[in-house]
Amino acid sequence: MKLAYWMYAGPAHIGTLRVASSFKNVHAIMHAPLGDDYFNVMRSMLERERNFTPVTTSVVDRNVLARGSQEKVVDNITRKDAEEHPDLIVLTPTCTSSILQEDLQNFVERAQLDAKGDVILADVNHYRVNELQAGDRTLQQIVQFYTDKARKRGELPTEKTATPSVNILGISTLGFHNQHDCTELKRLMADLGITVNAVLPEGASVHEIKNLSRAWFNLVPYRELGLMSATYLQEQFNQPYVDITPMGVVETARCLRQIQKVLNEQGAAVDYEAFIEEQTLHVSQAAWFSRSIDCQNLTGKKAVVFGDNTHAAAMTKILAREMGIRVVLAGTYCKADADWFREQVVDFCDEVLVSDDNGAIGDAIARLEPAAIFGTQMERHVGKRLDIPCGVIAAPIHIQNFPIGYKPFMGYEGTNQITDLVYNSFTLGMEDHLLEIFGGHDTKESITKGISAESDLGWSKDGLTELNKIPGFVRGKVKRNTEKFARDRGIEQITAEVLYAAKEAVGA
Amino acid sequence: MTLATPQPQALNFDCETGNYHTFCPISCVAWLYQKIEDSFFLVIGTKTCGYFLQNAMGVMIFAEPRYAMAELEEGDISAQLNDYEELKRLCTQIKRDRNPSVIVWIGTCTTEIIKMDLEGLAPKLEQEVGIPIVVARANGLDYAFTQGEDTVLAAMAHRCPSKAPVADTEKEERNAISRLLNFGRKQEDVKAEESEYADHPPLVLFGSLPDPVVTQLTLELKKQGIKVSGWLPAKRFTELPVIEEGTYVVGVNPFLSHTATTLMRRRKCTLINAPFPIGPDGTRAWIEKICSVFNIQPKGLAEREQQVWASLEDYLQLIRGKSVFFMGDNLLEISLARFLVRCGMTVSEIGIPYMDKRYQKAELALLEQTCHEMGVPLPNIVEKPDNYNQLQRINDSHPDLVITGMAHANPLEARGINTKWSVEFTFAQIHGFTNARDILELVTRPLRRNNSLKDLGWSKLVKDEAKV
Ligand code: SF4
Ligand code: SF4
Numbered sequence: 001m002k003l004a005y006w007m008y009a010g011p012a013h014i015g016t017l018r019v020a021s022s023f024k025n026v027h028a029i030m031h032a033p034l035g036d037d038y039f040n041v042m043r044s045m046l047e048r049e050r051n052f053t054p055v056t057t058s059v060v061d062r063n064v065l066a067r068g069s070q071e072k073v074v075d076n077i078t079r080k081d082a083e084e085h086p087d088l089i090v091l092t093p094t095c096t097s098s099i100l101q102e103d104l105q106n107f108v109e110r111a112q113l114d115a116k117g118d119v120i121l122a123d124v125n126h127y128r129v130n131e132l133q134a135g136d137r138t139l140q141q142i143v144q145f146y147t148d149k150a151r152k153r154g155e156l157p158t159e160k161t162a163t164p165s166v167n168i169l170g171i172s173t174l175g176f177h178n179q180h181d182c183t184e185l186k187r188l189m190a191d192l193g194i195t196v197n198a199v200l201p202e203g204a205s206v207h208e209i210k211n212l213s214r215a216w217f218n219l220v221p222y223r224e225l226g227l228m229s230a231t232y233l234q235e236q237f238n239q240p241y242v243d244i245t246p247m248g249v250v251e252t253a254r255c256l257r258q259i260q261k262v263l264n265e266q267g268a269a270v271d272y273e274a275f276i277e278e279q280t281l282h283v284s285q286a287a288w289f290s291r292s293i294d295c296q297n298l299t300g301k302k303a304v305v306f307g308d309n310t311h312a313a314a315m316t317k318i319l320a321r322e323m324g325i326r327v328v329l330a331g332t333y334c335k336a337d338a339d340w341f342r343e344q345v346v347d348f349c350d351e352v353l354v355s356d357d358n359g360a361i362g363d364a365i366a367r368l369e370p371a372a373i374f375g376t377q378m379e380r381h382v383g384k385r386l387d388i389p390c391g392v393i394a395a396p397i398h399i400q401n402f403p404i405g406y407k408p409f410m411g412y413e414g415t416n417q418i419t420d421l422v423y424n425s426f427t428l429g430m431e432d433h434l435l436e437i438f439g440g441h442d443t444k445e446s447i448t449k450g451i452s453a454e455s456d457l458g459w460s461k462d463g464l465t466e467l468n469k470i471p472g473f474v475r476g477k478v479k480r481n482t483e484k485f486a487r488d489r490g491i492e493q494i495t496a497e498v499l500y501a502a503k504e505a506v507g508a
Numbered sequence: 509m510t511l512a513t514p515q516p517q518a519l520n521f522d523c524e525t526g527n528y529h530t531f532c533p534i535s536c537v538a539w540l541y542q543k544i545e546d547s548f549f550l551v552i553g554t555k556t557c558g559y560f561l562q563n564a565m566g567v568m569i570f571a572e573p574r575y576a577m578a579e580l581e582e583g584d585i586s587a588q589l590n591d592y593e594e595l596k597r598l599c600t601q602i603k604r605d606r607n608p609s610v611i612v613w614i615g616t617c618t619t620e621i622i623k624m625d626l627e628g629l630a631p632k633l634e635q636e637v638g639i640p641i642v643v644a645r646a647n648g649l650d651y652a653f654t655q656g657e658d659t660v661l662a663a664m665a666h667r668c669p670s671k672a673p674v675a676d677t678e679k680e681e682r683n684a685i686s687r688l689l690n691f692g693r694k695q696e697d698v699k700a701e702e703s704e705y706a707d708h709p710p711l712v713l714f715g716s717l718p719d720p721v722v723t724q725l726t727l728e729l730k731k732q733g734i735k736v737s738g739w740l741p742a743k744r745f746t747e748l749p750v751i752e753e754g755t756y757v758v759g760v761n762p763f764l765s766h767t768a769t770t771l772m773r774r775r776k777c778t779l780i781n782a783p784f785p786i787g788p789d790g791t792r793a794w795i796e797k798i799c800s801v802f803n804i805q806p807k808g809l810a811e812r813e814q815q816v817w818a819s820l821e822d823y824l825q826l827i828r829g830k831s832v833f834f835m836g837d838n839l840l841e842i843s844l845a846r847f848l849v850r851c852g853m854t855v856s857e858i859g860i861p862y863m864d865k866r867y868q869k870a871e872l873a874l875l876e877q878t879c880h881e882m883g884v885p886l887p888n889i890v891e892k893p894d895n896y897n898q899l900q901r902i903n904d905s906h907p908d909l910v911i912t913g914m915a916h917a918n919p920l921e922a923r924g925i926n927t928k929w930s931v932e933f934t935f936a937q938i939h940g941f942t943n944a945r946d947i948l949e950l951v952t953r954p955l956r957r958n959n960s961l962k963d964l965g966w967s968k969l970v971k972d973e974a975k976v
Contacts, residue, residue, distance in 0.1 A: 001584055001594040003601060004558055004577040011555040033617045035532020035648030038560045040915035050922035053915065056527050056896075062649050065621075076527065083896065095554045096617045099585055127582050130555075 006358045008333035013094045015135030016122040020090040022172040022201040027054045027086040032094040077111035092122040132224040140228035150210035165195040167215045170226030171202040176395040184408035213237040223310045247314035286415035299324040306331040306375040307394025313344040320348035372425045387476045391425040462496040526894020533646040536656030548608035549575035553616030610745040615645035652861035654763040661767040668751040706733035708802040714740040715760035724940045763839035765867035783874040787847030788816035823948035828852035830908035837913040837930035846875040854884045859893035924968040926954035
């Protein structure tokens with residue numbers, strides 16, 4: 001048993017459902033108790049989805065437990081098949097119902113006898129893997145299912161497309177800015193003269209899968225979703241893939257050069273150097289920003305980065321390499337793929353943290369006192385309490401991560417968006433400072449709240465009054481320094497005098 | 509809306525046992541941990557339970573809430589680990605970090621499936637850790653949404669003291685409500701005031717309501733000379749009301765049937781079966797019923813109700829003659845439907861996750877009576893509805909408003925159907941005379957929204973004819 005207050009990646013069935021419901025005309029049946037169907041709410045509310053989420057819960061209740069689930073699950077599959085004629089029905093348990101250890105594969109086979117569409121069981125170990133791993137696996141499973149099916153029927157194409165083409169793998173519902181990234185990537189491919197053969201799974205039909213091998217390569221923009229499918233397609237068809245995330249000016253260029261290499265190895269003769277240079281120097285504002293006086297002011301400022309592998313690694317590189325910001329800590333919650341992360345960021349940061357314990361990250365932030373954080377919604381809240389600005393760069397997703405306007409993180413427009421995000425995060429801190437100087441803020445009452453539960457130290461009234469006079473953006477820091485000073489000297493009550501003594505001691 | 513078929517004379521009940529959407533009952537933690545200020549809620553379940561809690565209550569989790577997950581891992585499921593030792597470790601940690609007056613264990617589907625004997629473990633652990641442990645099995649196999657509160661209150665009913673432990677004057681002191689009502693007044697005044705109350709057996713109210721509403725309802729009863737000796741739950745676990753044999757109890761929420769049964773069977777209380785104090789009509793009927801049980805002649809209730817209705821007139825004009833469809837989510841459906849019929853609406857269908865006809869008897873009777881008096885057809889009551897079938901019925905009857913769980917709201921709106929989230933009624937203050945305005949504020953919002961957008965012609969925002 002583990003005492004838990006927060007999780008970064010969801011349970012496995014969420015990943016499976018994200019992939020299944022991203023496809024067009026695919027329905028998922030979730031074999032689960034009544035309260036497990038929160039996915040439908042998330043999709044409908046966060047994505048502001050206009051259509052009903054194609055997920056039905058086959059309810060496990062006391063009666064079903066007593067009588068066995070088979071009949072009910074099979075009925076629900078065949079019923080949905082008849083009602084909406086989906087191409088595919090994906091059956092998934094949740095970690096709760098998987099404890100029942102029922103032979104769901106057998107249910108699927110039974111249902112398949114009557115269903116006109118295809119029926120599969122999501123082959124995921126619900127106790128061992130999380131949302132991200134399960135999503136990756138489910139996508140691969142569906143790709144494999146339809147590849148095998150086409151092969152049996154002799155429907156697999158043998159030719160590649162006449163001109164260079166790409167499959168973009170890993171765009172899905174409830175992904176962090178996925179829709180915007182997808183639009184940006186399509187534009188980028190069009191600029192390069194590459195045809196998009198398929199985008200998977202968002203908006204795709206399962207019938208497109210048999211034609212995946214026609215593309216010259218697969219592009220996997222997110223480390224968390226699509227890599228298993230790309231690897232599978234490489235094994236099957238010797239189809240190469242590019243898994244460099246095109247985020248930031250430098251990595252976008254590296255991604256494009258890799259694409260160029262992959263295409264030229266297959267007989268194309270493309271040269272993207274001129275395009276890269278034009279975009280970098282004249283179209284994207286990010287490179288110019290790095291030279292501008294605004295960015296000079298950010299030089300050497302300290303930042304903490306935390307998120308999923310894709311976004312945390314890319315962000316660390318952008319801050320360190322493209323903006324001269326000192327990343328004091330780069331962290332990821334993708335523990336299963338930690339080696340990759342370490343290798344990516346080790347040269348760009350002081351410290352690496354691999355953890356899915358939000359308390360550990362909060363404590364690290366409190367200890368490091370960065371000028372800005374780039375993290376998830378959780379770190380944003382940590383930042384709020386410590387008075388440190390935070391830009392949100394990664395899931396877990398939140399309604400704020402579904403802006404109506406166009407806000408990609410990838411490609412050249414993405415570089416502009418990220419620049420704005422970084423700049424605004426830091427300037428928010430400065431603005432705060434100016435406001436304080438001109439007396440524009442209400443005095444905040446929350447200052448005695450530290451990040452880790454309770455402070456054993458007491459503040460006297462005059463001590464607090466003095467503390468409140470200190471500008472908000474350094475107040476937290478002064479408070480922590482003073483408390484450290486007091487603790488080292490065994491002082492229990494912090495008065496105004498102690499505060500000033502501490503200030504002197506640290507030369508602040 | 510006219511019905512071609514002859515009007516049925518009695519309420520019709522169906523049970524579809526369908527696939528429907530509602531919240532998991534463990535969500536009761538969201539309001540109960542706030543209500544009971546010295547509590548800590550420990551939800552013992554899987555990642556799925558945790559994910560639900562985190563997303564459904566995202567806002568609160570950041571503020572170091574007084575609840576947490578005891579996440580079961582593979583070793584727990586396969587019984588390699590010792591449940592007692594594991595729970596002891598967690599509860600000791602909670603005691604050390606938070607020092608609550610009570611730890612409430614919330615069982616889940618998983619603890620049911622693996623048959624973890626929480627009730628068996630709690631008494632021993634309680635001794636060893638030195639904190640009361642209350643066990644509520646708020647799982648999604650047996651219950652829906654608000655029924656989670658029912659499981660917690662039923663468990664807490666066992667913990668109410670059966671005798672006032674101390675001298676009489678101090679007993680007054682330990683009662684939060686009387687302290688609240690007598691705030692800042694001298695003992696003699698309080699004594700003098702006792703005579704304002706009629707002589708009646710002790711009365712305890714059950715159901716979790718926000719503190720302002722608790723005060724309002726307590727004062728309404730006081731106006732009739734009725735003294736509320738306590739509420740279950742109280743603001744603090746240490747202030748649970750005294751329940752003696754023969755104490756009268758009355759519920760304020762329609763989803764508390766197990767709590768009612770526990771109070772009757774295990775604590776030998778007498779249940780007052782009344783409609784629920786929702787809407788001016790329901791509130792009046794609720795007070796009248798309590799008065800009648802205590803042989804008290806109610807004073808000024810009819811005028812009070814009339815005043816409230818008069819003050820609601822601006823809202824009533826917006827909804828009179830309109831129709832409403834309840835998909836079913838929080839078990840407040842019957843009470844809300846009854847109130848809206850009295851407001852002049854027609855109700856075509858009331859979906860509801862669970863229908864306890866005995867506990868809701870007075871409410872159902874009032875619904876029936878209200879429909880007859882207002883001359884509208886009786887609604888169909890569908891227990892455990894099938895959402896897919898309901899969407900077909902909504903498509904056919906095109907109600908003016910659908911009160912629905914969150915999963916269906918946006919898709920219905922995209923098809924030009926007005927919706928209101930049922931969960932908003934769970935969290936808003938809707939009980940008592942004056943809060944009726946808040947109910948109508950919610951109900952009329954989509955209609956008022958339409959008035960402001962009506963010239964734009966944006967009613968349907970999906971392409972094909974609604975394929976639901
Ligand atoms: S329905 Fe059961 S498994 Fe699902 S969240 Fe609720 S208690 Fe947990
Ligand atoms: S709305 Fe704001 S305060 Fe509320 S959870 Fe989201 S980010 Fe936090």
